[in-house]
Amino acid sequence: MTKDNNDMHADLNKSTCCACSQANENNVTDNKRRSILKYLAASIPAANLLTGNTALAAMKKKSPESKLPPQVGDRLTYFNKRLRGPKLTISDLEISDKQTLVVPIDPNTGEVRDGSRYNQILLQKLSIEHLSEDTQKISTHGIVAYTAICTHNGCPVTGWVKDEENYMCPCHQSVFDPKNGGSVVSGPAARNLPALPLTEENGELVVAAEFNSWIGFGKPPK
Numbered sequence: 001m002t003k004d005n006n007d008m009h010a011d012l013n014k015s016t017c018c019a020c021s022q023a024n025e026n027n028v029t030d031n032k033r034r035s036i037l038k039y040l041a042a043s044i045p046a047a048n049l050l051t052g053n054t055a056l057a058a059m060k061k062k063s064p065e066s067k068l069p070p071q072v073g074d075r076l077t078y079f080n081k082r083l084r085g086p087k088l089t090i091s092d093l094e095i096s097d098k099q100t101l102v103v104p105i106d107p108n109t110g111e112v113r114d115g116s117r118y119n120q121i122l123l124q125k126l127s128i129e130h131l132s133e134d135t136q137k138i139s140t141h142g143i144v145a146y147t148a149i150c151t152h153n154g155c156p157v158t159g160w161v162k163d164e165e166n167y168m169c170p171c172h173q174s175v176f177d178p179k180n181g182g183s184v185v186s187g188p189a190a191r192n193l194p195a196l197p198l199t200e201e202n203g204e205l206v207v208a209a210e211f212n213s214w215i216g217f218g219k220p221p222k
């Protein structure tokens with residue numbers, strides 16, 4: 001073999017090695033791509049799970065203040081988290097609206113007391129002249145507040161009977177009269193809906209006193 005041939009052979013080997021090297025690189029790239037795709041496929045559900053667990057942990061971590069019942073001086077805000085933020089004012093409510101689900105909010109810390117379902121409150125504006133004398137005393141500007149927890153079996157009292165201006169529990173159709181202290185119009189509930197007395201400060205709705213009777217369902221504790 002001449003020197004030239006040797007050189008040519010060396011060149012040829014060199015060229016073959018480059019091709020092999022390129023093929024190897026391509027394989028490595030493909031393998032890497034597959035690995036990345038596999039990793040992503042495996043990690044997405046895990047990430048979702050993590051997000052779910054984190055949300056669950058956050059729910060469990062509700063502060064003790066968020067579980068306190070409405071305190072005198074508390075303001076009110078929407079239960080619906082997408083609407084949260086504003087402290088509700090007298091002008092936020094219209095007489096024609098049905099009851100709105102709200103929760104108390106600490107005016108000093110901004111802590112929303114949504115750590116207990118027993119803090120869910122029905123808020124509504126009614127014509128003052130439709131309210132009984134006793135109900136007027138616990139309302140402000142015709143706005144009344146009652147627990148959302150049905151005294152029969154604890155369902156949220158979300159139904160509204162517009163013609164009679166009454167609340168109806170969708171579970172067993174108990175009817176309550178918000179114009180008359182949350183009194184039972186028809187059962188099976190046997191107890192009035194506890195009322196939350198309200199007042200007003202600079203237009204904001206303010207909790208004036210604690211619920212006027214025990215929140216819960218069944219027989220109250222003795």
Ligand code: FES
Pocket residue numbers: 150151152153154155169170171172173174187188189
């Ligand atoms: S839980 Fe409301 S009527 Fe039964």
